[in-house]
Amino acid sequence: MTAHLPVLIVVLPLAAAVIVPLISLASAKAAFAVACLTLAAAAVASCKALSHVLAHGALRYELGGWAPPWGIEYVVDPLSGGVAALIALIAVCVVVYAGPQVNGGSSARGGMFHGLFLLLVTGLLGIVLTGDMFNLYVFLEISSLAAYALLASGGIRGTVATFRYLIVGTIAATFYLLGTGYLYALTGTLNMADMAVRLTAVMDTRAYGVAVVLIVIGLAIKAALFPLHGWLPDAYTYAPAPVTGFIAAVMAKVSAYALFRVLYFVTPAEGASAQALMLLGWVSVIAVLAGSILAMAQQDIRRMLAYSSVGQMGYIVLGFALGTPAALIGSLLHLFGHAVMKGCLFLAVGGIRWRTGIYRISDYAGMGRRMPLTMAAFVVAALAMIGLPPTLGFFSKWYLLSGAVEAGAWLFVIALVLSSLLGIVYFFRVFEFAYLKAPEAGQPTPPRQELPLHMLAPILVLTAAVLVFGLLNQQVVGGIIRHALPGALAP
């Protein structure tokens, strides 16, 4: 059974994705139950695979019995297993939050929502687990197409924003495909491990440089790294709440994971990839600052969170660029932490909008009394985003900072600290409105309007995760992330 886990993690949601719309024609509740159970099974399978891998070494799976490098290979190593478990667990939270009728302002019919959502999860898990460059492209397209359809279900503005994302995203995928084509022409293989061996012989050719540039640009667009982030704010702002919650939490992270996988596990450490990383470092410093400054300027809370995501992607890529063990640990911990925190924030904000229709920060007056638990969850996650101990956000930033100090990159240190300070500014603006500003005089005090349990529970679970994994960060880093570092840097 354990030997088949790598493929089951991907294929279970795929099979459910086509069965759920059919079931929903008969019963929406049954379709929802199947979607929940499948995602729970995928989560259990990925956690089991991860623990197996940590104890016994990487799991490799030959799809269709064809041996690599000819066949497609799925690989669970500590890195891919960890990210897969993260995706599956957050997917479970989000699908429960969405509920059988899909709350949170979605116009998508339930069955289609759950089918597309499962397809999106399939795509993301596939990207993470595949050991094949072209297979990665296929899953990139699967996840993107499902994401377009989900994002577009948020009304007319969502559709327009998504159309732009569709065009930009397709261009990005094409960049990645072109780069992969160049690498295939150079090495004659698509298997990542095999390609890594063969690339050292051809790393001086110009075609290799072009390939690295194309792949990095393609994945940077998908990850919404600063100058290439144009599609993100609108797409996140106008989508239904559960969709934004999931996509903001993990989708850009998975592209960042792919970038890490290619630059640290496939391409040789010197040459074009090192130059690409150096450039990415400077770009991400700008991303960190620009994202935070743009977030400060927003009136719509969803837009503020979207721009804050742009800044946070900068942190993750910054760590990749620094390349010291501490910085990489920081990056991967932030990849994990930011997924949990941003998922929690978007779900909370989406819930508030669903309940009260409020999404402008200036209308948040008295929200601390109207929806105390949701706002409390928002505050905890926001403090983690700022980086207050003992939350997860503090420790990832701490590792990133010590990595930057270790590398002697003082400008990066300044950017990291500055952007945390900016984070205080834009999140405390929300706190001020929610807790300190009284509702306008003369207005009757609005009653307590807490979210229903199935929406509140996932938010609180994610909030608890922010605190618990913050306290357990030693175990997470020592037990998983250290083993996920590329060979030369691993202990």
Added chain:
Amino acid sequence: MRTPFGSAVLDAACRLLVPFVLIFAVYVIAHGHDSPGGGFQGGTILAAAVILIRLVHGQDAIWGLTRVGALRLACGGVAVFAGIGFLSLLFAGNYLDYGVLPLPLETVKVRVMGTLGIEIGVAMAVTGVLVLIFDALTAWGEED
């Protein structure tokens, strides 16, 4: 398509063409493993036949393939694909390793039959999706 743009000429040409298009589609699907073609291409040709009928005869000639029917076909196709994959798991092979299926044939032939099953699933999915896309593009907003 609510209104057809058929005429006597189109109607006759369509009646003549469609049977051959269908046979060619089946040939492309069935012969996909040792000549150019396969499920995707065959499914496209199959969908072309359905769409041709819809263009010429309009909404009346849905051929039993309503929107929900097309959705069922598309989902069913992927389910066939995934199902054959799971079937090979049951018989102690790897996912999609359909050489292990217990058919009374030699191993190579079993692989061919497995491939055919996969191709049929792909063809169903492609046909369903293309018809769905056509219906969505030509809908006048009366469905929703």
